[in-house]
Amino acid sequence: MTTDLRAPADSRALTEIRVLAEAEWDTWYGTLETAFGGVAESAEERELWHALTEHDRSIGVWEGDACVGTAGAFSFRLSVPGGALVDAAGVTMVGVAATHRRRGILTSMMRRQLDDIRAGGEPLAVLTASEPVIYGRFGYGAATSQMKADIDTSRVSLSVPPGTDDVRLRYVDPADVRVHEACEALYARRVAGRPGMLARQPGWERLGLLDPPGERGGASPLQGVVAERAGEPVGYARFAVKPDWEWQGPKGAVHVRDLEALDPAAYAALWRFLFDIDLTSSVLARNRPVDDPLLQLVSDVRRCDLAVRDSLHVRLVEVGAALEARTYQAPLDVVFEVDDAFCPWNAGRWRLTGDAKGASCARTEDAADLALSVRELGAAYLGGVSLSSLAGAGRVRELRRGALAEASVAFGSDVAPWLPHGF
The missing domain is CATH 3.40.630.30 (Gcn5-related N-acetyltransferase (GNAT))
Incomplete structure (x- = not known):
């Protein structure tokens, strides 16, 4: 065609x-x-x-x-x-x-x-935008954020939880088949626990190993460590080290590619290792969730040089099916008046009822409680952007008193949504 x-x-x-x-x-x-x-x-x-x-x-x-x-x-x-x-x-x-x-x-x-x-x-379309201003007119809303941290490890220490010293770390070759398979299996266990993560389909496991020499910027080839407890993998980190020196001594930087762990002790052990690598004085992580527990481990968050930007943009292609596919933090019964000029099959009124066990969403002739565009639904869909925040910007209108607070709480997520890698 x-x-x-x-x-x-x-x-x-x-x-x-x-x-x-x-x-x-x-x-x-x-x-x-x-x-x-x-x-x-x-x-x-x-x-x-x-x-x-x-x-x-x-x-x-x-x-x-x-x-x-x-x-x-x-x-x-x-x-x-x-x-x-x-x-x-x-x-x-x-x-x-x-x-x-x-x-x-x-x-x-x-x-x-x-x-x-x-x-x-x-029911969904998602993208990462080189220029975020472009895609709103097609109904995409910025639904997740990513945090960058550039941590001065010469002045920032970590307070680790009990059990951290029981975790064994060992260097590995990230490309070793058995190591890589173990890391991918660990990642797969993490996906359902945080909205916005992608279940990696066949072939996508290669992305984490992509390491073109021309893009290292003076850093080492990709390195890896695995965290183990009783011989079983409980976490991993992939990173590179960029050596640097000044008159007073070494000031290398650790560039964190990705890090996953199954429990707080393994998580802390991996970050402690990265903070303590010889001849370095900073750790740079360019893509972490905005509620990363690392922020609760560091002694001085002000010296972590944090910055946040948009990441995954979400578009509801089929409003009913998309809203039924997720659950809600609190009982919800609300009628949305949805504007969708680009995909008019979504426009009109939809009644969403749901709770933590499931949801249903269907067309209705009942009076609307909230009015918004499909872009706002996309932004709020993963629970990282509140409907109340969007209403404060004039992008959601409350038509029934109390409906905004009800829906905003129900749409939330107990952990921030996060996209671990681009595409």
Whole structure:
């Protein structure tokens, strides 16, 4: 199936949108690289993304033999409040050639994608945005945040819980097959416990090992440690060390790639190890949850140089199915008046009833309690953004007194949603 996209009157060519053929991948991906600045990726990165590309879920916009627009989707399962894993399309590799901006190409690709996602029965679409301002008009709301910490370990210490000294740490080769399989199994045990995490599908386990030499910035190759108790893995960390020196002595930095643990003692043992690596005076972690327990272990949070930014953006493709797929912290019975200009099948009134055991959501003619757009539903969906906060910004309107507080509490999550890695 192809669609013709008519360019403005002064254009002399006709553009066509179609599903990506495998033989077109290099040209298609080259267009994406150009749209993101023109710096070619390493062969290692390019091979991985080629292997992960789902060609039947990828589209290109072509003008003759030239590719001028790209978009793709991955088939994910996303953890939501209550622990369920929900089918979600991971929108990715979106780019438009600078020569073809303001011609409706991005809008056409978003239209085609959401129609295809709906036809495939996925209730959610998710993405990470290079520029967050772009995707709100297509109904995506920023639902998770990521925290960066740059910790001065020469001035910050850790207060660890009982049992930390019972955890044994050992260096491992992150790429060792048995080690890697054990770490992936441990990660899988963590997914349902925090909304926003992705159950890694076959092939995605390779992403955590991606380590192109050209992108190390002077740091070491990827290193790893495993935390064990009674011979069983209870945590792991992947990291690199960037050596540096000044007149007074060493000031190397530990760059944390990822860290997971099954209990507080193992978690603290891993961070203590990273804080204590010889010849270093700082630890840099670029993607941690905003409620990371690390903040409760450090002696001086002010010297951790924290910063927060948006991460996963969520779009409810089917409002009813999406709201039924998660549970709610408190009993809830509320009617939403939903505005969704881009996917009009979602527009109208929906009655959501639910609690910690489950939920139902169906069309209704009853009077609305809250009015909002699908973008606000996406932002609040994983429990990290409160409906009350959105109402304070004028983006949710309370039509029945008390409905806002009821819904805002019910939509919350006891842990902050978090996306551990990009896509």
